[in-house]
Amino acid sequence: MSEMKKYPAPVTNPETAAFWDAAKEGKFMIKRCTACGEAHYFPRSICPFCYSDETVWEQASGEGTIYTYSLMRKSPTGPYAIGYVTLKEGPSVQTNFVDCDLEKLKIGQKVKVVFKPTDGAPLPFFTPA
Amino acid sequence: MTIKGKAYIAGIYEHPTRHAPDKSTAQLHAEVAKGAIEDAGISKDDIDGYFCAGDAPGGAWPMVDYLGLNTKKLRHVDSTETGGCSYIIHLGHAAEAIAAGKCSIALVTLAGKPRTGAMPPRAAGAEVDFESAYGATTHNAYGMCAMRHMHDYGTTSEQLAWIKVAASHHAQYNPHAMLKDVVTVEDVLNSPMISDPLHRMDCCVVSDGGGALIVTTPEIAKSLKKPLVRLIGHGEAMKGPRGGKDLDLTYSAGVWSGPRAFEEAGITPKDIKYASIYDSFTITVLMQLEDLGFCKKGEGGKFVADGNLISGVGKLPFNTDGGGLCSNHPVNRGGMTKILEAVRQLRGEAHPKVQVKNCDLAIAHGTGGLLGVRHAASTAILERV
Numbered sequence: 001m002s003e004m005k006k007y008p009a010p011v012t013n014p015e016t017a018a019f020w021d022a023a024k025e026g027k028f029m030i031k032r033c034t035a036c037g038e039a040h041y042f043p044r045s046i047c048p049f050c051y052s053d054e055t056v057w058e059q060a061s062g063e064g065t066i067y068t069y070s071l072m073r074k075s076p077t078g079p080y081a082i083g084y085v086t087l088k089e090g091p092s093v094q095t096n097f098v099d100c101d102l103e104k105l106k107i108g109q110k111v112k113v114v115f116k117p118t119d120g121a122p123l124p125f126f127t128p129a
Numbered sequence: 130m131t132i133k134g135k136a137y138i139a140g141i142y143e144h145p146t147r148h149a150p151d152k153s154t155a156q157l158h159a160e161v162a163k164g165a166i167e168d169a170g171i172s173k174d175d176i177d178g179y180f181c182a183g184d185a186p187g188g189a190w191p192m193v194d195y196l197g198l199n200t201k202k203l204r205h206v207d208s209t210e211t212g213g214c215s216y217i218i219h220l221g222h223a224a225e226a227i228a229a230g231k232c233s234i235a236l237v238t239l240a241g242k243p244r245t246g247a248m249p250p251r252a253a254g255a256e257v258d259f260e261s262a263y264g265a266t267t268h269n270a271y272g273m274c275a276m277r278h279m280h281d282y283g284t285t286s287e288q289l290a291w292i293k294v295a296a297s298h299h300a301q302y303n304p305h306a307m308l309k310d311v312v313t314v315e316d317v318l319n320s321p322m323i324s325d326p327l328h329r330m331d332c333c334v335v336s337d338g339g340g341a342l343i344v345t346t347p348e349i350a351k352s353l354k355k356p357l358v359r360l361i362g363h364g365e366a367m368k369g370p371r372g373g374k375d376l377d378l379t380y381s382a383g384v385w386s387g388p389r390a391f392e393e394a395g396i397t398p399k400d401i402k403y404a405s406i407y408d409s410f411t412i413t414v415l416m417q418l419e420d421l422g423f424c425k426k427g428e429g430g431k432f433v434a435d436g437n438l439i440s441g442v443g444k445l446p447f448n449t450d451g452g453g454l455c456s457n458h459p460v461n462r463g464g465m466t467k468i469l470e471a472v473r474q475l476r477g478e479a480h481p482k483v484q485v486k487n488c489d490l491a492i493a494h495g496t497g498g499l500l501g502v503r504h505a506a507s508t509a510i511l512e513r514v
Contacts, residue, residue, distance in 0.1 A: 007262045008261065008262055010258035011257070011258055012258060013258075016258060016259075020258075038372070038374065040372030040373060040374065041259075041372065041373045042255075042256055042258075042259035042260075042373075044255075044372070048371055048372040049372065049374065067277065067376055067378075068273045068274075068276045068277035068280070068378055068501075069273060069276060069325075070268075070269040070270075070272030070273045070275075070276055070324045070325050070326075070327075070501075071269075071272075071324065071325040072264065072266070072268065072269045072272075072323075072324045073321070073322055073323060073324065073325075074323075075264065080264055082263050082264060082265055082269045082270075082273065083273060084273070084370075084373075084376055084378075086373075086376065087373075090373075090374065091372060091373030091374060092370065092373040092374075092376035093259075093373055094259070094260050094263055094265070094370070094502070095263055096262075096263045096264070107276065107277065107280045118262075123262050
C-alpha cells in the first residue's frame with residue numbers, strides 16, 4: 001500500500017532549495033545557527049530563536065525517537081501514521097512512519113530517515129531503526 | 130488600558146439549522162446577522178463595526194456589501210482569521226475598538242456549510258513542503274496530542290469519554306442538537322477508532338449553520354431590553370512547533386490566553402460558574418481545562434471523569450447546549466457557539482434542565498487551527514451585570 005502511495009513533489013523556493021538538492025543525494029539536512037548554536041527544522045534563513053542570519057546547513061544523522069504519533073485508520077490512500085520525531089540533533093520534525101507495522105509504533109521508539117520518491121525531490125519519512 | 134466592562138454583548142443568534150442544502154453560505158451569514166440584530170433590538174443601519182473570518186465568502190468587503198450594512202456609518206472592520214477561535218478573538222477586538230471609540234455597535238458573523246458544500250482549502254504557510262505530504266488533519270493532529278498526553282500523564286480513553294458523556298447529557302435538552310441520545314463511556318470506547326487514540330465519539334459533529342453577535346457600548350446596551358452581559362477579560366495567543374525546539378503537544382496556547390483573560394477580569398477559574406470550552410475533540414476540552422487552570426496539568430483526566438462537567442451534577446458545568454460533540458460545529462469552527470451558550474447561561478436563557486443557578490460569571494474559550502501542529506487560542510470572561 002505505502003509503495004503505491006504517490007506523494008506530492010515539493011514546490012521548493014530559494015530559501016529551502018539546498019535541502020531538496022541534498023535530499024536527492026539521500027542527505028537529510030537541518031539548519032543550525034552559528035550565533036546561538038541552536039538547530040531548527042524546517043529550515044529558515046533567519047534563526048527562529050535569536051534572529052541571527054548566520055544559519056548554516058548541516059547534515060543530520062537522520063536518527064531520532066518518536067515523540068508522538070497517531071494512526072489514521074482510514075483515508076483515500078489507506079491507513080497512515082503521522083507523528084513527530086525528535087532528532088538526535090534536537091529539533092522535532094513532523095513526518096509519517098513507513099515501511100513497518102503501523103500498529104506497533106511506540107512513543108520513544110528509535111527511528112531513522114528514509115526518502116520516498118516524488119515527481120520532484122524525494123521526501124523524508126521515518127521508519128523503525 | 131483595559132477592555133474590562135467596556136463592551137457588552139447585546140445580541141446573539143444561533144442558526145437552528147444543522148443541514149442547509151438549500152441555502153448559500155452568504156445567506157446563512159445574513160440570516161444569523163438578522164437574528165442577532167433582532168435579538169439586540171437595534172437597526173442594521175446602526176452597525177458601525179463588522180467582524181468576520183475566513184468563512185465569510187470573499188472576506189469583509191463583499192460581506193459588508195452583501196449584508197447591506199450602512200457604509201456611511203461603518204467605520205471599523207476586522208477579518209482576523211484564527212480558525213475556530215476567530216470569533217472569540219473578534220469579541221475581544223470589538224471590545225478594543227469600542228473602548229477606543231472606533232465603533233459603537235459591532236456585528237460578528239460566522240456561517241458555512243461543511244456538510245452540504247465544499248470548504249475552502251486552508252492557505253499554505255512557509256512549512257508547506259515540509260508538512261503537507263504527511264496528511265495532518267484535525268483528527269490525527271489532535272490524536273497526536275492525546276497520545277502524548279496519555280504517555281506523559283496516564284490519561285485514559287475512559288476519562289476522555291466522560292467529556293462526550295457530559296455533552297450528551299446536555300444535548301438531550303437541545304431540540305436543535307444533531308446528536309440527542311445520551312451516551313455512556315462504553316458507547317464512546319466501542320465506537321470505531323478514527324485516529325488513535327481518538328474514537329468516533331471523541332470527535333465533534335460536522336454541521337452546517339452559523340451564529341452572530343452584537344457587541345456594543347455599556348450605554349447602548351443599557352438602553353436595550355436584553356439582560357446585560359459584559360466582557361470583563363480577554364486573551365489571545367498562538368503556538369506552533371517553532372523550529373521543533375522542546376516540542377510539547379500536551380499544552381496549548383490556552384496557557385497564555387487564559388491567564389491574560391483572568392488577570393484582566395480580576396478573577397480566577399474558581400469563580401467561574403459555567404464554562405464553554407471548545408470541543409472539537411474530547412482531548413481539546415481536557416487540555417484546555419488544564420491550560421486555563423481549572424485543574425493542574427496532567428490532572429484533566431481525573432477532573433472530567435464521573436460527570437464533573439454535567440450541569441447540576443458536577444463542579445464545572447460545560448457546553449450545556451451539547452457543544453460541538455453533540456449539537457453543532459458550524460463551518461468546523463466552534464468559537465462562536467461557545468460565546469452564544471455562555472451568554473444564554475448568563476442571561477438565564479439556557480434550557481431549564483441545564484441552566485446554571487445564579488450564573489454570573491462564565492468563560493468562553495476556543496482554539497483554532499490544529500492543536501498538534503500550529504494553532505491559536507482565545508479566552509473571553511463574561512459577566513452578568
